[in-house]
Amino acid sequence: MSYSLSRPFGLYIHWPFCVSKCPYCDFNSHVSSGIDADLWQRAYVQELERIYQESKNHRVSSIFFGGGTPSLMRAQTVEAILNKIEQLWGMCENVEITLEANPTTVESHTFRDFRTAGINRLSIGIQSLHADVLKFLGRAHSMDEARTALDLAAQTFDRYSFDLIYARPDQTLESWRSELKEALTYSKGHLSLYQLTIEPGTDFHKQGMQPIDEELGADLFDLTQDILETANMPAYEISNHAVQGQESRHNLIYWQGDHYIGIGPGAHSRFQNQAIHQIYKPDLWIKSVQEKQSGEQKRKALDIDERAIELLLMGLRLRDGLSADHFEKLTGRPLLHQLDTQGLQDMIELGFIDWDQNYLRPTEDGRKCLNAVLEKLIKI
Numbered sequence: 001m002s003y004s005l006s007r008p009f010g011l012y013i014h015w016p017f018c019v020s021k022c023p024y025c026d027f028n029s030h031v032s033s034g035i036d037a038d039l040w041q042r043a044y045v046q047e048l049e050r051i052y053q054e055s056k057n058h059r060v061s062s063i064f065f066g067g068g069t070p071s072l073m074r075a076q077t078v079e080a081i082l083n084k085i086e087q088l089w090g091m092c093e094n095v096e097i098t099l100e101a102n103p104t105t106v107e108s109h110t111f112r113d114f115r116t117a118g119i120n121r122l123s124i125g126i127q128s129l130h131a132d133v134l135k136f137l138g139r140a141h142s143m144d145e146a147r148t149a150l151d152l153a154a155q156t157f158d159r160y161s162f163d164l165i166y167a168r169p170d171q172t173l174e175s176w177r178s179e180l181k182e183a184l185t186y187s188k189g190h191l192s193l194y195q196l197t198i199e200p201g202t203d204f205h206k207q208g209m210q211p212i213d214e215e216l217g218a219d220l221f222d223l224t225q226d227i228l229e230t231a232n233m234p235a236y237e238i239s240n241h242a243v244q245g246q247e248s249r250h251n252l253i254y255w256q257g258d259h260y261i262g263i264g265p266g267a268h269s270r271f272q273n274q275a276i277h278q279i280y281k282p283d284l285w286i287k288s289v290q291e292k293q294s295g296e297q298k299r300k301a302l303d304i305d306e307r308a309i310e311l312l313l314m315g316l317r318l319r320d321g322l323s324a325d326h327f328e329k330l331t332g333r334p335l336l337h338q339l340d341t342q343g344l345q346d347m348i349e350l351g352f353i354d355w356d357q358n359y360l361r362p363t364e365d366g367r368k369c370l371n372a373v374l375e376k377l378i379k380i
């Protein structure tokens, strides 16, 4: 592997608490009334000090506070974490520091405090611009709060993004078209647009809710691509759209197979060809950090086959696809060796894949059925 071992890495901090649990959510998020903010702050700082011991000589290129709802953290905790990161590793000059936020009044009035603490990019969970849909999705904010949060984000941050969920039951092409057009009036160069999926373990799944008809889902996806391309915000990843230069640099680390370290309950890392997992349950995580000075649950060395497959699964989510050079640098193996020759040929002929001897890219049609394309493409 010829990549420099001291290349920068991304840091992910997981805050596992929310004010309520949304019925579609399968993230590691919990409602808790007894959060000891000092204890959590100390635990994050302690975990940073521990992981520094194995990641010295690297600098940090991006930091992402995700959750859960990290905008429920105290700004002083965010600041303490950022100060510790700067003190231990040092940050790259253009470091991107993102915080996921929800748009309740309480949270949007802390945006300024988070900016002062060092956050320079916000990702806001708006999810819909329709009041009835917010209710259906079990969101804790109102439409007025959503609009106020977007205005405050625009006043406070040079970079922000927000999420919307589509492919909802009863959604028509027309209503999605007008919602998207309104969303674009609030956008500052980045939007995340996710199709509603019904995940096992969620309330929607328990209620027996069904995903929308596949054909309508495909039409909604096509409409999304058309409107966002016209707005000069094409999809750079299946669900993420940006004006050129406004892509989430942190998420690109995941999709391009670069290395990152995650701390907090359930966070995981890919660092120097190891997969590292932190303890999932928040109470067990914090107990372990306190008593054993580590929140780590397990680690495993990834062999070349696992790295290669992971790179393909992630890299082909990107519009720009996967570069053969990059693949070979990270795995020591030519890209074509990992591909099924007949499968590649078939996918090219069917118009699902472009291959120019350096970049392997999914076409727009290929991105719509990526899992099926990957099954044909990858030699296991």
Ligand code: SF4
Binding pocket: 017, 018, 019, 020, 021, 022, 025, 026, 027, 029, 067, 068, 069, 102, 125
């Ligand atoms: S706010 Fe986000 S993380 Fe929390 S329950 Fe809702 S979808 Fe899940």
